[in-house]
Amino acid sequence: MSDLILTSNIEGADDFYAELLTTHEGLETADSNALNARLVLILANHIGDRSVLSQALRAAKLTTEED
Amino acid sequence: MNKIFETPLYPYARHPDADATTPVRHQAIVVGAGPVGLAAAIDLAQQGIEVVVLDDNDKVSFGSRAICFAKRPLEILDRLGCGQPMVDKGVIWNMGKVFFDDRKVYDFNLLPEEGHQRPAFINLQQYYFEEFLIRRVHELQAEGAPIEIRGRNKVSAVGTHPDHVTLEIDTPEGSYNIEADWVIACDGAGSPMRAMLGKDFVGRVFEDNFLIADVVMDADFPTERWFWFDPPFNRGQSALLHKQPDGVWRIDLQLGWDIDKEREKRPENVIPRLKAMLGEDVEFELEWVSIYTFQCRRMEQFRHDRVIFAGDAAHQVSPFGARGANSGLQDTDNLIWKLKLVMDGKAPESLLDSYNDERIHGAEENILNSTRSTDFITPKSEMSRMLRDAVLDLSEHYEFARPLVNSGRLSLPCTYDGSPLNSADALNGPERTRPGSPCPDAPLKDGFLLPKLGDKFTLLTIDAEAPDLIEEDGIEVTRLALSVKDDPTLALKERYLGDATSAVYLIRPDQHVAARRASFDETLFRAAIRRATGKE
Numbered sequence: 174m175s176d177l178i179l180t181s182n183i184e185g186a187d188d189f190y191a192e193l194l195t196t197h198e199g200l201e202t203a204d205s206n207a208l209n210a211r212l213v214l215i216l217a218n219h220i221g222d223r224s225v226l227s228q229a230l231r232a233a234k235l236t237t238e239e240d
Numbered sequence: 241m242n243k244i245f246e247t248p249l250y251p252y253a254r255h256p257d258a259d260a261t262t263p264v265r266h267q268a269i270v271v272g273a274g275p276v277g278l279a280a281a282i283d284l285a286q287q288g289i290e291v292v293v294l295d296d297n298d299k300v301s302f303g304s305r306a307i308c309f310a311k312r313p314l315e316i317l318d319r320l321g322c323g324q325p326m327v328d329k330g331v332i333w334n335m336g337k338v339f340f341d342d343r344k345v346y347d348f349n350l351l352p353e354e355g356h357q358r359p360a361f362i363n364l365q366q367y368y369f370e371e372f373l374i375r376r377v378h379e380l381q382a383e384g385a386p387i388e389i390r391g392r393n394k395v396s397a398v399g400t401h402p403d404h405v406t407l408e409i410d411t412p413e414g415s416y417n418i419e420a421d422w423v424i425a426c427d428g429a430g431s432p433m434r435a436m437l438g439k440d441f442v443g444r445v446f447e448d449n450f451l452i453a454d455v456v457m458d459a460d461f462p463t464e465r466w467f468w469f470d471p472p473f474n475r476g477q478s479a480l481l482h483k484q485p486d487g488v489w490r491i492d493l494q495l496g497w498d499i500d501k502e503r504e505k506r507p508e509n510v511i512p513r514l515k516a517m518l519g520e521d522v523e524f525e526l527e528w529v530s531i532y533t534f535q536c537r538r539m540e541q542f543r544h545d546r547v548i549f550a551g552d553a554a555h556q557v558s559p560f561g562a563r564g565a566n567s568g569l570q571d572t573d574n575l576i577w578k579l580k581l582v583m584d585g586k587a588p589e590s591l592l593d594s595y596n597d598e599r600i601h602g603a604e605e606n607i608l609n610s611t612r613s614t615d616f617i618t619p620k621s622e623m624s625r626m627l628r629d630a631v632l633d634l635s636e637h638y639e640f641a642r643p644l645v646n647s648g649r650l651s652l653p654c655t656y657d658g659s660p661l662n663s664a665d666a667l668n669g670p671e672r673t674r675p676g677s678p679c680p681d682a683p684l685k686d687g688f689l690l691p692k693l694g695d696k697f698t699l700l701t702i703d704a705e706a707p708d709l710i711e712e713d714g715i716e717v718t719r720l721a722l723s724v725k726d727d728p729t730l731a732l733k734e735r736y737l738g739d740a741t742s743a744v745y746l747i748r749p750d751q752h753v754a755a756r757r758a759s760f761d762e763t764l765f766r767a768a769i770r771r772a773t774g775k776e
């Protein structure tokens with residue numbers, strides 16, 4: 174079982190962030206939301222590891238308690 | 241039009257039981273002659289148990305109901321002597337298409353695993369399904385088996401006693417009482433038996449209506465399952481098209497919650513909807529139109545002393561995934577051999593509690609799957625719709641998203657993991673044949689594996705030695721000796737040995753694995769037989 178990486182892990186973080194914003198540029202909110210939903214699914218599939226995915230879902234909730 | 245569903249197949253006839261001064265006692269009574277009650281009764285009669293089936297009707301199923309029957313129930317029907325006519329009449333299918341909005345997003349082929357006698361699925365109208373079961377009942381009667389169906393015999397009251405059950409029955413000529421050692425309640429989703437015993441349940445009702453139409457048409461649509469999410473002809477809703485025998489097509493149209501059912505059912509409203517779906521110039525004739533709402537729920541306990549519930553009476557799911565009748569047949573498959581042993585005094589009554597445990601496990605699995613399909617088809621929030629649509633959009637371009645599309649996860653038999661009848665797994669063998677699993681079929685040089693397992697306890701040895709017959713406290717177990725060489729395709733090896741070089745399996749009468757090891761060990765297998773029959 175691997176652990177979710179929660180320390181900096183993207184080389185060229187600023188470039189990535191800019192690319193993320195560019196991808197959304199000019200989109201209506203609904204289309205942006207749909208794009209984000211597709212992105213989540215694509216990334217989740219790439220990760221694959223169910224336990225890492227569960228950890229990521231919990232981390233995204235920003236709750237402090239375990240589980 | 242004189243169709244099978246309009247013909248009384250077991251018309252009412254006055255029975256001498258109605259004139260008896262004291263109620264006549266029967267070994268077993270089955271309430272309800274639907275698919276599940278008929279399967280239960282055939283199984284009982286084949287085991288030599290005297291059985292009476294009571295039904296408030298005298299015909300096969302009315303309206304559009306089950307069409308899709310899966311491999312495991314077909315294998316069970318083989319054991320009941322009526323699998324072949326169903327497969328011969330049914331439409332075998334493997335292909336499908338998924339549409340989203342105005343476009344096809346992908347096609348699929350279920351690519352069923354090779355080396356099974358029965359196909360993954362057939363489509364067959366429920367009325368044919370029941371007709372074949374009734375024919376089998378008549379065949380058994382002709383052979384002298386103690387089985388009868390009493391039409392227009394409606395159970396109107398039930399009394400439970402420590403060693404029997406009494407039933408009051410209403411007929412066109414008045415009512416009478418009978419008794420039974422055991423009653424199997426297969427009286428459907430609305431189960432009066434459940435209500436009469438005060439065991440009614442609540443569950444999750446899906447706030448949605450489905451228009452289910454069976455249409456007869458001469459169309460050149462292929463034999464595929466077509467499923468639409470949010471199509472132009474049924475905006476915001478779903479639709480399904482699937483082929484049945486005799487040029488009949490099943491159409492499901494989701495309608496939403498706030499509708500006027502009576503209005504929607506009228507042909508002048510149904511026909512334009514269907515034309516929008518099928519094309520203006522397709523000629524068709526309506527066979528049935530019904531509107532259903534669906535529920536996912538189960539009884540807390542399936543056994544209430546000597547009344548045992550099976551099929552829709554015990555549990556209900558939405559039809560996406562074809563789990564209703566399919567799982568009901570697995571109920572009776574699980575129950576009847578146990579009941580037979582208890583009736584013969586060869587197993588303690590507590591063996592029947594394992595029916596409760598194992599089939600509740602099965603019902604939970606079906607309810608979970610069916611709830612998930614329903615949530616995908618009818619997203620419950622804006623975000624779940626957004627994620628659902630994202631899955632569908634991605635599925636058009638990338639293979640990874642297709643397994644996430646859920647328009648019904650088609651019925652598979654469940655593995656009784658954790659059942660009290662299982663012995664610990666003692667073989668380094670494949671997952672799919674661990675204790676609790678339904679035995680997968682395999683092609684042998686002289687026929688298929690499952691028919692050889694039959695409906696008795698079997699000791700399956702693969703390249704291993706064992707006695708030809710073991711008797712343990714009244715339970716006879718006969719050996720079926722095989723070698724990996726008996727199956728040149730190596731499916732037997734792959735399904736039952738994996739990395740092991742030999743194996744001995746104890747297989748229950750319902751063809752589920754009770755125990756397995758690499759070689760025979762008398763003490764351990766005797767213990768496994770006791771365990772599988774509720775004796776330890």
Ligand SMILES: Cc1cc2nc3c(=O)[nH]c(=O)nc-3n(C[C@H](O)[C@H](O)[C@H](O)COP(=O)(O)OP(=O)(O)OC[C@H]3O[C@@H](n4cnc5c(N)ncnc54)[C@H](O)[C@@H]3O)c2cc1C
Binds near residue numbers: 301561
């Ligand atoms: C639209 C639709 C599609 C479906 N598709 C599928 C599918 O593709 N595959 C699948 O496996 N399942 C499907 N199902 C589910 C399937 O139809 C049911 O699960 C199945 O009929 C249950 O069988 P049963 O014998 O338990 O109950 P039923 O078929 O309901 O039979 C109950 C019987 O009990 C009798 N009865 C009731 N009360 C009394 C009484 N008081 N006394 C005597 N008799 C009584 C009734 O007359 C009836 O004959 C579908 C259902 C619907 C509605």
